[in-house]
Amino acid sequence: xxxxLLKRLIMMVPLIFGITLITFVVVHLAPGExxxxxxxxxxxxxxxxxxxxxRFYGLxxxxxxxxxxxxxxIAMLDFGRSFAPDNRPVVDKIRERIPITLSLNIISLxxxxxxxxxxxxxxxIRRDTLFDKGMTVFVFIxxxxxxxxxxxxxxxxxxxxxxxxxxSGLHSLGSESFTLIHWVQDMLKHLILPVxxxxxxxxxxxxxxxxxxxxDVIRQDYITTARAKGxxxxxxxxxxxxxxxxxxxxxxxxxxxxxxxxxSVIFETIFAIPGMGQLFYNGVMARDYPLVMGILVIGAGLxxxxxxxxxxxxxxxxxxxxxxxx
Amino acid sequence: xxxKWVACLPLLLLLVLLCACDDSKKGSTTLHLGPxxxxxxxxxxxxxxxEPSTLIPLxxxxxASLDVAGLVYNGLxxxxxxxxxxxxxxxxxxxxxxxxxxxxxxxxGVKWHDGQEFTSHxxxxxxxxxxxxxxxxxxxxxxxxxxxxxxxxxxxxxITYAKxxxxxxxxxxxxxxxxxxxxxxxxxxSELARRPVGTGPYIFKEWIAxxxxxxAENPDYYEGRSHIGxxxxxxxxxxxTMFMELKAGGVDMMGISPVxxxxxxxxxxxxxxxxxxxxxxxxxxYLGYNLRHPLFSDRRVRQAITSAINxxxxxxxxxxxxxxxxHGPYKPGTWAYNNHIKDFDYNPDRARNxxxxxxxxxxxxxxxxxxNGKPFQFTILTNQGNDQRLKTAVIIQHRLxxxxxxxxxxxxxxxxxxxxxxxxxxxxAVMLGWTISPxxxxxxxxxxxxxxxxxLNFIGYxxxxxxxxxxxxxxxxxxxxxxxxxxxxxxxxAEDQPYTFLYxxxxxxxxxxxxxxxxxxxxxxxxxxIKWYVxxxxxxx
Numbered sequence: 001x002x003x004x005l006l007k008r009l010i011m012m013v014p015l016i017f018g019i020t021l022i023t024f025v026v027v028h029l030a031p032g033e034x035x036x037x038x039x040x041x042x043x044x045x046x047x048x049x050x051x052x053x054x055r056f057y058g059l060x061x062x063x064x065x066x067x068x069x070x071x072x073x074i075a076m077l078d079f080g081r082s083f084a085p086d087n088r089p090v091v092d093k094i095r096e097r098i099p100i101t102l103s104l105n106i107i108s109l110x111x112x113x114x115x116x117x118x119x120x121x122x123x124x125i126r127r128d129t130l131f132d133k134g135m136t137v138f139v140f141i142x143x144x145x146x147x148x149x150x151x152x153x154x155x156x157x158x159x160x161x162x163x164x165x166x167x168s169g170l171h172s173l174g175s176e177s178f179t180l181i182h183w184v185q186d187m188l189k190h191l192i193l194p195v196x197x198x199x200x201x202x203x204x205x206x207x208x209x210x211x212x213x214x215x216d217v218i219r220q221d222y223i224t225t226a227r228a229k230g231x232x233x234x235x236x237x238x239x240x241x242x243x244x245x246x247x248x249x250x251x252x253x254x255x256x257x258x259x260x261x262x263x264s265v266i267f268e269t270i271f272a273i274p275g276m277g278q279l280f281y282n283g284v285m286a287r288d289y290p291l292v293m294g295i296l297v298i299g300a301g302l303x304x305x306x307x308x309x310x311x312x313x314x315x316x317x318x319x320x321x322x323x324x325x326x
Numbered sequence: 327x328x329x330k331w332v333a334c335l336p337l338l339l340l341l342v343l344l345c346a347c348d349d350s351k352k353g354s355t356t357l358h359l360g361p362x363x364x365x366x367x368x369x370x371x372x373x374x375x376x377e378p379s380t381l382i383p384l385x386x387x388x389x390a391s392l393d394v395a396g397l398v399y400n401g402l403x404x405x406x407x408x409x410x411x412x413x414x415x416x417x418x419x420x421x422x423x424x425x426x427x428x429x430x431x432x433x434x435g436v437k438w439h440d441g442q443e444f445t446s447h448x449x450x451x452x453x454x455x456x457x458x459x460x461x462x463x464x465x466x467x468x469x470x471x472x473x474x475x476x477x478x479x480x481x482x483x484x485i486t487y488a489k490x491x492x493x494x495x496x497x498x499x500x501x502x503x504x505x506x507x508x509x510x511x512x513x514x515x516s517e518l519a520r521r522p523v524g525t526g527p528y529i530f531k532e533w534i535a536x537x538x539x540x541x542a543e544n545p546d547y548y549e550g551r552s553h554i555g556x557x558x559x560x561x562x563x564x565x566x567t568m569f570m571e572l573k574a575g576g577v578d579m580m581g582i583s584p585v586x587x588x589x590x591x592x593x594x595x596x597x598x599x600x601x602x603x604x605x606x607x608x609x610x611x612y613l614g615y616n617l618r619h620p621l622f623s624d625r626r627v628r629q630a631i632t633s634a635i636n637x638x639x640x641x642x643x644x645x646x647x648x649x650x651x652x653h654g655p656y657k658p659g660t661w662a663y664n665n666h667i668k669d670f671d672y673n674p675d676r677a678r679n680x681x682x683x684x685x686x687x688x689x690x691x692x693x694x695x696x697x698n699g700k701p702f703q704f705t706i707l708t709n710q711g712n713d714q715r716l717k718t719a720v721i722i723q724h725r726l727x728x729x730x731x732x733x734x735x736x737x738x739x740x741x742x743x744x745x746x747x748x749x750x751x752x753x754x755a756v757m758l759g760w761t762i763s764p765x766x767x768x769x770x771x772x773x774x775x776x777x778x779x780x781x782l783n784f785i786g787y788x789x790x791x792x793x794x795x796x797x798x799x800x801x802x803x804x805x806x807x808x809x810x811x812x813x814x815x816x817x818x819x820a821e822d823q824p825y826t827f828l829y830x831x832x833x834x835x836x837x838x839x840x841x842x843x844x845x846x847x848x849x850x851x852x853x854x855x856i857k858w859y860v861x862x863x864x865x866x867x
Contacts, residue, residue, distance in 0.1 A: 031745045031746060032740070032742065036741070036745070038464070042387060045467070046770075047781070053464075084379050085379040085462075086380040086520070087519070097535070152566055167574055168567045169538075169560070173369075176532075268563075269563040272537075272563060
């Protein structure tokens with residue numbers, strides 16, 4: 001086992017190098033550069049000022065030199081300073097946004113799984129009934145409706161017309177003076193719309209998947225046996241069928257873990273949520289190289305770690321992987 | 327039976343959503359109109375699409391940063407409501423008779439927000455840090471013309487130029503930075519970028535990244551305490567969301583689009599709760615021709631294209647009338663704007679005649695003009711994300727088709743637009759805009775020495791008379807003389823048509839009706855912000 005782990009870890013080194021190289025090349029292939037995005041078409045800026053800013057960011061050095069400087073810093077876990085005029089450390093910028101994106105994504109994920117699994121099970125055991133068909137239509141409406149449109153309509157209905165929910169942002173004005181309970185309540189209220197719209201949009205895939213695996217399981221012999229034993233239907237479905245049907249869904253859950261730190265630009269923009277999606281998008285638009293590369297490298301790193309953990313899990317369960325055969 | 331009900335659920339939901347779209351009657355509390363009594367207190371929530379990047383204005387070039395920093399810092403001079411320079415931190419200034427030396431007399435007793443006194447040393451520091459080659463700023467160039475800067479006593483600041491430089495005064499509107507907090511430190515790593523300390527009417531309180539910035543009124547402000555207690559800058563990146571926040575009361579002020587102004591804010595309830603303002607923005611949109619291209623080197627061709635474009639139709643169609651036709655590079659109503667220039671108005675017959683004079687007589691089977699076997703065809707480039715420019719291009723395409731010119735339109739992402747096309751001179755015509763600065767100096771945009779790569783006269787306009795007018799206009803402080811230079815400049819540009827000047831859009835801010843004391847002027851509405859107030863009985867926060 002230790003040997004397997006070591007092998008995997010050694011294999012990750014060239015992979016990380018590859019990631020940094022590709023990241024660097026892709027970012028620099030995009031036309032334009034940070035200085036230009038900041039000051040282009042500004043009559044007050046002369047060529048000299050532009051050169052001065054390029055020198056400040058180290059953009060006057062040849063690309064390979066820039067790459068080496070950057071990788072050296074990365075090796076010491078220093079992601080450098082942003083090329084935006086605030087010149088803040090990239091890590092700070094990411095750090096203040098990751099908790100928001102992460103918690104929002106986790107809540108949506110829980111809601112999504114919490115709704116999609118029962119919908120899928122019920123649809124499977126009541127196959128071809130009106131419920132099944134109705135739910136199919138329902139989840140596919142969620143799938144087909146553009147989320148930004150649905151978001152705007154919901155904001156108008158619940159925020160402007162009914163006045164039940166706040167429209168955007170994470171906190172009300174003056175929330176700093178709230179008591180803790182009030183503060184949490186206020187934030188939860190702000191989260192209702194974005195989380196439910198996000199979950200509604202992604203119900204379709206998961207619930208249909210759940211339905212089909214459930215259908216597969218129900219047709220198995222052991223389910224017939226369980227029924228023949230005279231077990232109540234509830235027990236048959238929940239204890240015997242569901243466990244097996246859930247396995248592939250759990251794999252799916254594992255796959256969505258790296259996505260947790262990525263935010264959706266459109267979503268965050270509409271609901272004015274300061275998350276990773278917006279940070280990344282604005283970074284790309286401003287050609288903020290250190291920020292973009294930092295987010296990409298951290299994301300890739302997390303994916304690598306996730307994969308490693310998943311593989312270790314499989315290896316624990318399956319001796320064939322552990323011993324490198326088959 | 328239950329199942330049937332469940333099946334109807336999606337339809338029901340859809341129905342609810344659709345109902346939400348129409349009829350918008352909703353009871354709201356009636357507000358007391360009338361001026362009310364000036365009072366202190368309340369807060370103003372301003373919506374902004376972008377988040378400031380840094381609150382050290384020297385390092386920022388985005389409008390969000392400058393909006394917020396403008397309330398925290400002061401410059402030596404500023405523009406008044408009629409866009410004329412007046413003293414801010416400087417009580418007054420003298421220009422020596424030869425125009426080479428400017429002496430600023432600073433106000434006494436102005437305090438930084440941390441209690442330190444403001445002196446000429448701060449001005450000197452701001453000057454030095456701006457020209458320091460290690461400072462990544464976009465604003466060093468005007469200050470580089472300075473030959474000598476000195477602070478003979480704490481309330482006098484004197485600068486000497488090598489030659490008279492009129493835009494110099496404008497450059498001293500730059501925010502003055504606190505030397506006692508910055509001197510000897512690296513300005514790019516200063517925490518003032520996130521927690522500014524200035525001399526202005528508002529004191530910085532808090533910045534929650536990606537959400538809002540809060541400022542509080544400065545009780546010791548030298549011009550008198552501002553009435554509105556807090557200024558909250560809320561970041562809402564989506565315009566539709568911001569518009570809904572406005573309706574729901576989460577935002578008190580925002581800029582709206584012509585469609586929102588004309589169609590979505592016309593209900594009586596809306597008019598009761600908000601005041602809409604309208605005045606020319608400091609910007610114009612133009613169609614620029616690459617004068618190095620053989621198609622456009624002939625002036626008659628450019629005049630013909632301008633004659634074929636109906637600018638009024640563009641203002642109506644694209645801006646829904648919320649703007650005015652532009653005839654030159656200055657803002658209508660300002661001192662440099664020439665009212666009497668003869669522009670080429672819409673006249674397709676004149677356009678055809680001018681084209682015929684230039685040798686475009688025959689038409690091919692598609693109705694396109696042909697000369698030496700080549701059809702008259704060109705591409706208008708414009709940048710992605712500006713819907714108004716794209717619509718304008720489409721209207722122009724239609725009008726030019728009528729006189730036999732085949733126009734293609736290409737929309738390109740901003741970065742590629744600059745690097746692949748503008749910087750390389752690789753374009754035929756572009757649809758772009760300029761902001762209009764209050765100082766009329768346009769040396770960088772029209773002087774023939776500015777036609778190199780990455781310079782702003784990228785259309786390659788060269789006219790010796792314009793060159794000498796531009797130089798004369800920036801080397802004299804005599805307003806009368808400057809005005810004559812810029813009036814003549816506008817006449818020449820109207821005759822030469824290196825650009826077809828299209829329109830000056832209107833700025834359309836909306837402010838909640840509880841704010842009083844707003845007086846629109848050529849400079850907009852924000853110039854007297856410290857005098858705005860909310861009567862006690864209407865205060866919300």
